[in-house]
Amino acid sequence: xxxxxxxxxxxxxxxxxxxxxxxxxxxxxxxxxxxxxxxxxxxxxxxxxxxxxxxxxxxxxxxxxxxxxxxxxxxxxxxxxxxxxxxxxxxxxxxxxxxxxxxxxxxxxxxxxxxxxxxxxxxxxxxxxxxxxxxxxxxxxxxxxxxxxxxxxxxxxxxxxxxxxxxxxxxxxxxxxxxxxxxxxxxxxxxxxxxxxxxxxxxxxxxxxxxxxxxxxxxxxxxxxxxxxxxxxxxxxxxxxxxxxxxxxxxxxxxxxxxxxxxxxxxxxxxxxxxxxxxxxxxxxxxxxxxxxxxxxxxxxxxxxxxxxxxxxxxxxxxxxxxxxxxxxxxxxxxxxxxxxxxxxxxxxxxxxxxxx
Numbered sequence: 001x002x003x004x005x006x007x008x009x010x011x012x013x014x015x016x017x018x019x020x021x022x023x024x025x026x027x028x029x030x031x032x033x034x035x036x037x038x039x040x041x042x043x044x045x046x047x048x049x050x051x052x053x054x055x056x057x058x059x060x061x062x063x064x065x066x067x068x069x070x071x072x073x074x075x076x077x078x079x080x081x082x083x084x085x086x087x088x089x090x091x092x093x094x095x096x097x098x099x100x101x102x103x104x105x106x107x108x109x110x111x112x113x114x115x116x117x118x119x120x121x122x123x124x125x126x127x128x129x130x131x132x133x134x135x136x137x138x139x140x141x142x143x144x145x146x147x148x149x150x151x152x153x154x155x156x157x158x159x160x161x162x163x164x165x166x167x168x169x170x171x172x173x174x175x176x177x178x179x180x181x182x183x184x185x186x187x188x189x190x191x192x193x194x195x196x197x198x199x200x201x202x203x204x205x206x207x208x209x210x211x212x213x214x215x216x217x218x219x220x221x222x223x224x225x226x227x228x229x230x231x232x233x234x235x236x237x238x239x240x241x242x243x244x245x246x247x248x249x250x251x252x253x254x255x256x257x258x259x260x261x262x263x264x265x266x267x268x269x270x271x272x273x274x275x276x277x278x279x280x281x282x283x284x285x286x287x288x289x290x291x292x293x294x295x296x297x298x299x300x301x302x303x304x305x306x307x308x309x310x311x312x313x314x315x316x317x318x319x320x321x322x323x324x325x326x327x328x329x330x331x332x333x334x335x336x337x338x339x340x341x342x343x344x345x346x347x348x349x350x351x352x353x354x355x356x357x
Contacts, residue, residue, distance in 0.1 A: 005049040006084035006140040010132075011071060012036065014058040015091025017117035017128040027120050029057050029091075036089060039121065040129040046188070048140045051083070060091020060098075060116070065308065068098055069205060072105035079108030085139025089132060092116040092165060092173065095151060097301050099160035103149035104202045104309045111144035114151045114160070118171045127154070127171045134185045141190050148199045155185040159196045161302065161327065164269060177270030178297050200327045205312035209233045213304045215267050216240060222249045229259040234307045236263045237292070238300035243273035243284030250282050250290070257291035261311070261320050264288065265295035265303045272297045272329070293321055296328020303328075 012018060014029035018036065022028045033052035037043060055074065056067055075086050086108075090098060099114045106112060115135040117128035135152040144150060149160040153174045162176035176182075183192035210231070214224050215238040228235055235256060239245045243264045245253060256262050264287055266273050273295050274284045288294055295303040306327055310320045325331035 005047050006142075007051065007082070008048045008085045008087060008136055008139050009051045009053065009075070009078040009083045010037070010087045010089070010136070011053045011055045011074065013056040013060075013063060013067070013071070013088065013090035015060045015089065015093075015116050016120050017089050017091075017115075017131070018057070019120045021122055027122070029059060031121065033089075036128065036132055040133050042188075043133060043136070046133065046136055046140070048084075048136055050136070051078070058091070060093035060095065063090065063094055063098055065101065065205075065312075068101045069105060072102055075102070075106055075110075075112060076108050079110045083110050084142065085110050085136075085144075086112045087132070087135045087139050088112065088114045089128075089135075090114065090116050092118060095174070096163050096165050097305055099149050099151050099163060100302050100305045101309070103160040104200065104306065105205060106149060107201050107203050109146050111139055111147055112149040113139045113144075113157075114149060115153055118169065118173060130155075133188075137185065137188055138190045143190055143192055148201070150182060152185070156181040157183045157185070157190060157192070161196055161298075164299065166269075197329075198326070200306075200323065202306075202309040202313050202315075202323070204314075205309055207312050207314055209308050209311035211236065211304050211308045211311065213238065213300055215300065216245055216249070220246055220249065222246075222252050225249070225252050225256065229256055232260065233311050234261045234263070236265055236295070236300050236304045236307060238265050238267035239273075239284075239287075240267065242266060242271070242277065243287065243294070244278065245282045245287065247282050250286065253287065253292060254290035257293075261307060261317060262292050263295050263303050263307055263324065264292040265298065265300040267300065269299055275330070293324050294328065294330065295324060296330045298324070298328045 012033045018029045018031040019027040020030045113135040115131040119126045138152045151158045151163045158176045167173040182194045211234040212232040213236045
């Protein structure tokens with residue numbers, strides 16, 4: 001008996017992958033899901049049945065948390081309906097943030113694969129068709145069932161928690177500085193060689209929340225911190241190195257930490273914020289002792305996404321601290337997390353069977 005093709009739901013959000021030349025100049029998003037899939041060589045050989053959804057038609061920079069909450073709800077319905085996997089196409093400008101937001105929101109079993117393109121369809125060597133095919137193959141294979149959201153790009157598979165956009169124009173723009181790719185597409189088949197420990201989800205994000213991100217620079221006088229607690233519900237500070245700030249910012253940051261959750265991240269883009277190596281005023285040890293929350297391995301953009309998610313879900317300060325300990329990779333083994341999380345890095349045979357039913 002021949003097995004039925006794996007069902008994959010494909011949601012399009014717009015972005016460069018869906019853009020065509022505009023008569024007045026430049027390119028704008030116009031292509032539908034049907035247009036995108038019609039341009040993919042070899043799709044008929046992928047043994048999948050596609051359900052297509054034109055969900056949004058926006059540049060990546062214009063997507064919002066509201067868009068992503070609506071998308072997560074739509075993906076949840078597809079998971080309930082038994083799809084093997086879900087693919088999301090969008091603009092690359094915000095993939096590193098949107099993919100992690102979806103990873104926190106989505107609690108389903110079917111894997112979600114986000115992709116896009118750096119070259120629009122009117123250019124020679126457009127990468128969209130290959131990326132969408134790779135995303136479909138990754139979503140349908142069953143190996144990532146129960147694992148949440150990944151990004152497939154240039155035949156690499158990246159965890160949403162780790163992935164970064166590292167170049168403004170290169171087709172090899174996406175990388176995972178902390179840990180490397182989860183795997184690769186080889187001859188149309190995903191091969192996993194890496195994993196992330198567990199997965200944190202934060203459903204129920206219904207409350208309004210505003211989170212500021214301030215990146216510090218040489219001789220920073222802290223003017224951008226003025227009045228933040230009156231306008232925002234939380235703050236992420238992208239400090240120097242392993243979590244350092246200028247001496248003159250220590251007191252203002254300590255005062256902010258007393259009023260709103262204030263997270264200390266590193267502006268470097270890779271490596272962790274430390275906890276106790278340096279001891280001078282403005283060091284990571286000093287700031288954490290004054291109430292700032294350690295981002296760990298989360299970069300500033302991911303830290304902002306997680307802080308927004310926990311605030312929107314009504315988390316207490318203790319729960320926010322625990323969330324960053326778990327997602328940031330430095331949790332004590334006894335740390336508890338109030339929302340459900342999948343702690344299985346790789347799916348069981350039962351999960352794979354469920355994903356391919």
